[in-house]
Amino acid sequence: MDQHRPSLNRTPVRGYWREKGSLILWMLPLLFLTLFYFYPLGKISLLAFTHPPQSTATPIWEAIRSDYFLRIIGFTFGQAILSTFLTLLSGLPVAYLFARYQFPGKTFLRSLTGIPFVLPTLVVAAAFNALFGPRGWINLFLMAAFGLNNPVFTLTNSLTAILIAHVFYNLTIVIRLVGDYWSRLDTRLPQVGRMLGATNWQTFWRITFPLLRPALLTAALLVMIFDFTSFGVILVLGGPRFATLEVEIYYQATGLLNMPMAMALSLIQLSCTLAMTILYSRLSARVSQPINLKSASQNQRQLIHHREKIMAGLIIFSLIAFQVLPLVGLALRSVTHAGLERGQTTTSTPYLSLTYYRELFINPRESLFYIPPSKAVFVSLSYAIITVMMSLLLGLPTAWLLAKPGQNQSLLKKIQRFVEPLLMLPLGTSAVTMGLGLLVAFDRPPLDLRASPILVPLAHTLVAFPFVVRSLLPAWRSIRPQLHRAAAILGANPLQIILRIDLPLIGRAVIVAGVFAFSISLGEFGATALLARPEFPTIPIAIYRYLSQPGELNYGEALALSVILMLVTASGMIAIERLRVGEIGEF
């Protein structure tokens, strides 16, 4: 990338100040990570390893080398690789459709595909069960159609269930990251290819795919880390025969209270995240190159030909069947009452009613810990908005600094190379470790945050921040340095360049980053459960509170609240999408 070095850097004085300015700007994300991530992590490690419980017999190192843990590590990698591959494969056609065509309901459909990302696993399991379960619609239909007495297939507690759920959850990452990038690629390139006689497949493989690689790699890394640290899906849908490192960490920490072991496994998990990120950086440095990004609206058109319409119809149909139908099933279940699934002798016909929703608003036993739904929505939204603000505030300068071209041996480059992989670590950290770490780190003045409600959005920001940086980087790196040079020659200062050139060019990516930060905060459960104050419960916390008690009403109210979570998520996403931070196509 050396040949693209901005010529202004050659002026020694200005170059010096630029470098200095960048160094100061680096302090922001570095201080944040040091204080709220590395310090807590260090403190909890220290505490765990210096105060081992008396009961542990085998030394940690011995235990970790046992077949049991090696199998867990192997499985964690295996399922993550498989899930990531499937997610990319399923996401690509949808990303293509969203990138290249305009059709009615597109924004709405795209928001719908983002909802699974925030849903609690137990709720997704319930949705899957209503569809694919032993008494789910599909099995009931097949049993009726072929006159069978037993369910045709069982899905839960299998690797298939894990894979399907991972694709279900993370498809939106591929759709958004790859789709957004794809929509900005100049359509004339593949057109030229075809004019020169290449087949469709050749144009894709030789032109589009190489250009897409930066976004594909980023999506793959993020999906891979999510699958690698998967917890709820493995626990609920995979069942007891499957365990990832994350599940094992939770068991060691809360089931056996064996913190040394939990920490050792956390550190292994972190090293794996680090290794994956370094590998990613190597690969992406090779494939990233500045290109001419175009406005999405210039690249998109209506569906005209029959073939296009059929293709679009097929993709939309499968997307709806896979991602939207379970959600609809869930919504239906939350308003359907009695009969069928109770297996009673006096089967009354099912009827529709809003009882579960009405019940949400009353506190029949005057419980001190009753959560009015409006309050849960308010708290969740507040945390989500704070998370979006904080992670963008940190993520924008960080992505800018990382995308900045510089001399190979310069201090800046060195910082870039060193910091980039470290930024991903919070995403690969087990929720239990992070939650407990924050608690032991800020336990005395001036920073006694243990009982403070700020801890929750802080933990959410730690997870969202790497995501934001990753979503911004491919777009920012693709901006041609010539543009910056031209602006600088015309007398623009760096801030003006950012505001007038960079932000309009990467506006979509900022929106995508914001949407992800928003959904990460709305859906986070693991760390929230450890850190949330009972006065400030989030929607997922309230859902679990209902689910953990027996009784039809509790179950129904949990479903009703999940539907509310879905609505809040969808409307939040649509609202963020409307902000449109200066997109190129608008002038």
Next chain:
Amino acid sequence: MINLLSTNLIKRVQSLIALLILVSMVFACSPQASSPPPTESNILTVMTHDSFAATESVIKKFEDQTGAIVKFIKAGDTGSALNKAILAKGNPLADVFYGVDNTFLSRAIQEDIFQPYDSPLLKEIPEKFQLDPQKRLLPVDYGDVCLNYDKNYFSQHSLQPPKSLDDLTKADYKSMLVVENPALSSPGLAFLLTTIGVYGADHYLDYWKELVSNDVKVVNDWESAYYTEFSAHGGTRPIVVSYNSSPPAEVVFAETPISEPPTAAITANRTCFRQIEFVGVLQGAKNIHLAQKWIDFMLGVDFQSDMPLQMFVFPVNPNAPLPEQFQKFVVIPQETAQVDAKSIGENRDKWIQEWTSTVLH
């Protein structure tokens, strides 16, 4: 064109900033900020697990009697909450910790995070619940983990529900039982302990082998077992490991009023395991005096009689009356399976590992 773009952009940035300011103001004005900051001396902080619940007026009564303000900190499930308390040793977040159960008792005592308190109310509480002779952890409530069954299923198939653990291995009950993973679920662990209590640490695995060949289903959590697998809620398994208080909960939380629960608990001798929950004053508590008063309050009749319908557990204080639903629909087992807290503390890890390699592989 550039000008047009930039004014447009600036407007958007401005409106974005305005929105952010608005939101932060709304958040800053949330309920907590409006109440005056209470002084250090009259705040009592109680740390507990997610399942803790109480009636507002009952807690208010304590606050009125003592002039204290009670703050609750909830910290995940029992294991997470206890871990949080252990990690904060010496500089505790709270004055009192409630929710250590007998499976964690010896571990909690070993970690030395509680200080003794000889509450005058212990006199009212039966000896059998007082497992810590040094009175660092005082019993508050108990609950029995028992097999529950779907009454409709058994009447439809004209089948008798099982009466003992042995029955579960019979062909009549093949593919009927769903249990929770003892590694990750507290009722799951309780059921494992039931089998250890009944068959002994040497033979319980043989029993589990028979359960496996009778097609027992294992899931990780109570929620999946009860709401997905249990036939009373749409699954295919008519017998589930749950609590003897689950049937009354089915009545209390029925969507339309019902007079009989659709499920029942099996409370035959040595088929249930008793979980006892304890409270204790944390070492280094800022407000020991109030903490002790709170413990007296938790053991007293007001709080004890509030627990059943809030947490679906039973009071240890025999003077506390049981609510109507409990009197009608709960049978308290005569004889539960016994495993003492000390040997649970010593063998928990080993038993779970043995169980995992026998049942899951």
